Amino acid sequence: MLFERYTKSPDETSWQALTYFNFYRFLLAFLFVSLYWVGQLPPPLGTHDRVLFALSSHTYLLLSIIFIFFIQLKKPRYRLQVAVQIFTDILIIISLMYASAGLNSGFGMLLIIAVAGGTLLSPGRLGILFAAVASLSVLGHEGYAHLLPEFPAANYTHAGFLGITFFVTAIIFLELSRRVDESRALAKRQAADIENLSQLNENIVQRMRSGIIVVDDACGIRLANSAAKNLLALKDEYPDASLETVSPELYRGLKSWLNGNGEGTTVFSHPQGYGDIQASFSRLSIEGNYQLLIFLEDMSSLVQRAQQIKLASLGRLTASIAHEIRNPLAAISHAGQLLSESDSLNSGDRRLTSIIDEHSHRVNRIVENVMSISRRNRALPVSIELQEWLQSIVDEFIQTNQLQPSDIRVHAPAHGVHARLDPEQMRQVLLNLLENGIRYSREHPLVEITVSKTDESERPLIDIVDHGNGIEPGDAEQLFEPFFTTSDKGSGLGLYIARELCESNQATLTLHENTGSGCCFRITFSHPEKQHSLN
Numbered sequence: 001m002l003f004e005r006y007t008k009s010p011d012e013t014s015w016q017a018l019t020y021f022n023f024y025r026f027l028l029a030f031l032f033v034s035l036y037w038v039g040q041l042p043p044p045l046g047t048h049d050r051v052l053f054a055l056s057s058h059t060y061l062l063l064s065i066i067f068i069f070f071i072q073l074k075k076p077r078y079r080l081q082v083a084v085q086i087f088t089d090i091l092i093i094i095s096l097m098y099a100s101a102g103l104n105s106g107f108g109m110l111l112i113i114a115v116a117g118g119t120l121l122s123p124g125r126l127g128i129l130f131a132a133v134a135s136l137s138v139l140g141h142e143g144y145a146h147l148l149p150e151f152p153a154a155n156y157t158h159a160g161f162l163g164i165t166f167f168v169t170a171i172i173f174l175e176l177s178r179r180v181d182e183s184r185a186l187a188k189r190q191a192a193d194i195e196n197l198s199q200l201n202e203n204i205v206q207r208m209r210s211g212i213i214v215v216d217d218a219c220g221i222r223l224a225n226s227a228a229k230n231l232l233a234l235k236d237e238y239p240d241a242s243l244e245t246v247s248p249e250l251y252r253g254l255k256s257w258l259n260g261n262g263e264g265t266t267v268f269s270h271p272q273g274y275g276d277i278q279a280s281f282s283r284l285s286i287e288g289n290y291q292l293l294i295f296l297e298d299m300s301s302l303v304q305r306a307q308q309i310k311l312a313s314l315g316r317l318t319a320s321i322a323h324e325i326r327n328p329l330a331a332i333s334h335a336g337q338l339l340s341e342s343d344s345l346n347s348g349d350r351r352l353t354s355i356i357d358e359h360s361h362r363v364n365r366i367v368e369n370v371m372s373i374s375r376r377n378r379a380l381p382v383s384i385e386l387q388e389w390l391q392s393i394v395d396e397f398i399q400t401n402q403l404q405p406s407d408i409r410v411h412a413p414a415h416g417v418h419a420r421l422d423p424e425q426m427r428q429v430l431l432n433l434l435e436n437g438i439r440y441s442r443e444h445p446l447v448e449i450t451v452s453k454t455d456e457s458e459r460p461l462i463d464i465v466d467h468g469n470g471i472e473p474g475d476a477e478q479l480f481e482p483f484f485t486t487s488d489k490g491s492g493l494g495l496y497i498a499r500e501l502c503e504s505n506q507a508t509l510t511l512h513e514n515t516g517s518g519c520c521f522r523i524t525f526s527h528p529e530k531q532h533s534l535n
Contacts, residue, residue, distance in 0.1 A: 010078040010123075011184075013184065014078060014121070015071060015074060015078065017120070017121060018071055018078070018081065018082065018085075018121055019068075019071050021085075021117050021121060022064055022067045022068060022071060022085065024113075024117075025060070025064045025067070025085070025089065026061070026064040026065065026068075028060070028110070029057060029060035029061035029063075029064050030061055032045070032053075032057035032060070032061075032096070033057045033058055033061050036053070036054050036057055041053070044100045044101045044104065044105045045096075045100050045105065046099055046100060047100060047101050048098065048099055048100060048101040048102075048151065049098065049099040050099070052095060052098065052099040053096060053099035053100065056092050056095040056096050056099060057096070059092065060092045060096075063088055063092075067081070067085055078123075079122065079123060079126070082118060082121045082122045082126070083122070083126065085118075086114055086115075086117070086118035086121075086122075086130050087130075087133065089110075089111075089114040089118075090111065090114060090130070090133055090134050090137055091137075093107050093110045093111050093114065094107075094111075094137045094138070094141055097141060098141060098144075098145070101151070101152055102141070102142070102145055102151065102152055102154075102155070103138070103141075103142070103155055103158050103159065103162070104152065104155075108138065108158075108162045108165075111134045111137075111138070111162070111166065112165060112166065112169055114130070114134070115127065115130045115131050115134050115166050115169050115170055115173075116169050116170075116173045118130040119131075119169070119170050119173035119174050119177060120173050120176065120177050120180070122177075125174060127170040127173060127174050127177070128167070128170050128171075128174070130166075130170065131163075131166040131167045131169065131170035132166075132167075134163075134166045135162070135163030135166050135167070138159045138162055138163060139156070139159050139160075139163065141159075142154040142155065142156055142159045205225045206225045206226050207226070208225060208227055209227055209298075210227060210295055210296060210297055211224070211225060211227040211228030211229075211230070211231045211232070211277075211294075211295070211296030211297070211298075212224070212225045212227070212228055212293070212294070212295060212296070213228045213232075213243075213293075213294040213296065214284065214291050214292070214293055214294075215243050215254075215291065215292045215294065216291055216292075217291070217292075218242075219242060219243045219244060219251060219254065219255075219292075220241070220242055220243070221234070221241050221242070221243055221246065222291065227296070228294075228296055230527060231277055231296050231298060232246055232247055232250075232277075232296070233454070234246060247268065249266075249268035249269060250266070250268050250277075250279055250294070253266030253268060253279060253281075254266075254279075254281060254292065254294070257281050258292075264280055264281055264282075265278060265279065265280045265281075266278070266279050267279075267299065276299040277296055277297065277298060277299060278296070278297045278299055279294055279295065279296050279297075280294070280295045280297075281293070281294055282294075282295070298526075325363070325367060329360060329363055329364060329367075332356065332360055333356075333357065333360035333361075333364075336353050336356035336357050336360065337353075337357065339353050339356075340353035340354070340357070378504070379421075379422040379425055379504045379505045380422050381420040381421055381422055381505060381506075382420065382421070382422075382423065383418050383419070383420050384418065384419060384420075384421060384423060385416050385417070385418055386412065386416075386417045386418070386419055386451045386460060386462065387410065387412035387416060387417070387451055389423065390410050390412075390430070390449055390451065390462070391410055393427055393430050393431070393434075394408050394410055394434075394449070397431060397434050401438065403438070403446075406444070406445060407438075407444070407445055407446045407447070408434065408445060408446065408447045408448075408449065409445045409447075409448050409449070410449045410450075410451070411448065411449065411450045411451065412450075412451035412452075413451070413452065417451050417452070417453060417460050418460070419460035419525040420505075420525070420526070421505045421507065421525065422504070422505055425501045425504060425505060426501065426502075426505060426507075426523075428497075428498070428501060429498040429501050429502060429509070429523070430462075430464075432494045432495070432497070432498045433464045433498065433521050434447060434464070435494075436466070436494070436495075437464060437465075437466035437468075438466075440466055440468030440469070440519075441466045441467045441468050441518070442467055442468055442469070443467035444467075445467075446466065446467065447464060447465065447466055447467075448463075448464075448465045449462065449463065449464055449465075450462070450463040450465070454524070458527060459524055459525055459526065459527050460524075460525040461522060461523070461524055461525070462522070462523040462525075463512065463520050463521070463522050464520070464521045464522075464523075465513075465518060465519070465520045466518050466519055467517065467518045468518050468519065469516060469517075469518075470514050470515050470516045470517070470518060470519055471486075471511070471514050471519055473514075476511055476514050479495055479511060480495050480496055480499045480509075481496065482496040483496075484496075495509075502523060505525070506525070506526045507523055507524060507525045507526065508523070508524045509521065509522070509523055510522050510524070
């Protein structure tokens with residue numbers, strides 16, 4: 001501990017303390033010089049030797065000014081400056097004491113201040129040396145005064161008690177200095193711990209999958225972590241943004257909660273329509289004021305968990321369907337087939353048997369589609385470059401359906417776009433959308449596929465555009481519902497299964513545009529670096 005106090009480098013606080021002590025020295029010297037020049041020196045100041053008092057006072061003032069420059073330069077080293085300044089104080093104060101008729105002048109009190117200040121400022125036990133030098137100086141002063149007949153009688157008892165006071169002061173302030181150093185070291189460690197904890201908390205908050213937003217009482221956004229920026233498509237200048245501007249739906253939900261008319265949670269749509277977000281509100285009190293804490297959850301993960309529960313129930317349902325429907329259906333289909341082979345049937349009867357056979361196959365396809373939902377495996381996402389993956393699917397689709405290569409066009413940026421997805425599941429989605437597009441398109445190319453990213457959150461996008469007559473507004477609202485179809489031959493499960501598969505991959509399938517010249521179905525993926533792990 002002692003070695004550390006002697007060898008450690010002084011910090012900025014030590015230099016500031018030395019500056020304050022030198023300021024006290026400057027004021028003291030300036031007071032003596034001012035009193036001298038105005039001719040108002042109170043007794044006993046300068047009563048024995050006025051010239052020596054003036055010379056010592058002016059020298060003290062000049063040295064205090066010089067010390068200021070050395071302190072600002074921090075050269076020479078700290079310990080040497082403290083020692084030189086305290087020894088200078090002792091020498092000048094002894095000179096002033098002699099010029100003012102000895103110990104009775106009261107300058108011994110200034111020596112106590114010098115010893116105390118030097119002990120606090122100096123590292124280690126240098127303060128004991130200051131006390132010893134001050135005591136010897138006082139005793140030397142009294143010994144020299146004893147030799148002068150015109151000087152008041154020497155008072156060795158006073159000098160002795162003053163010397164004891166120097167040592168007691170040095171010991172007390174040495175202990176205070178040690179405790180100050182320990183407190184300073186503890187404060188530094190605590191400050192470092194607090195800084196590290198603050199950085200740790202900031203990293204944890206920024207890496208949380210849940211979005212966190214702090215807004216003030218005027219609903220201005222004060223803080224947002226990375227997940228919240230991604231969910232709300234916030235720019236870097238979000239501290240200047242208003243919540244009402246960023247997300248009007250979230251703002252209305254917050255205001256309703258503040259007015260006591262709403263619950264502590266609300267669900268609203270992404271500002272750019274990339275799915276639903278659940279928000280919960282809480283008050284955060286800070287020094288009498290309050291701020292609002294908003295937690296945001298991407299509903300895609302919640303929907304995924306709900307979907308798994310739904311699929312489990314659907315699995316039991318489809319097992320029952322397979323048992324209750326497929327066997328009777330097979331019997332009906334077989335009976336119809338045998339009936340159609342009879343030679344006694346007329347053309348009308350044969351038409352009826354063909355209807356039985358056609359609708360038996362249709363019911364069978366519906367059962368197969370429903371069972372495919374329950375049997376679907378969990379998504380196994382991998383990072384894929386979308387253009388190359390899409391092109392392989394398009395080439396296969398063109399070959400299978402005997403189309404021209406120009407019938408389906410793929411547009412993608414030169415730098416490539418990556419997304420995390422299950423290739424087999426999303427392949428089924430693309431094939432379904434391509435089949436619908438080819439069925440309804442009237443112009444060339446029949447279908448256009450565009451790969452891009454959102455401007456705000458940089459989520460990967462796939463747009464599948466056909467050139468048909470669009471969808472009726474009433475039909476568009478029910479488009480993704482199970483068993484809804486506008487075709488006599490459709491099962492109504494294609495788009496429903498496609499959306500379910502997208503949700504399993506934490507993507508969203510939406511009807512992005514619907515005009516009289518065609519429809520645009522958009523698949524929006526989660527950000528590749530922020531996508532939750534799929535279970």
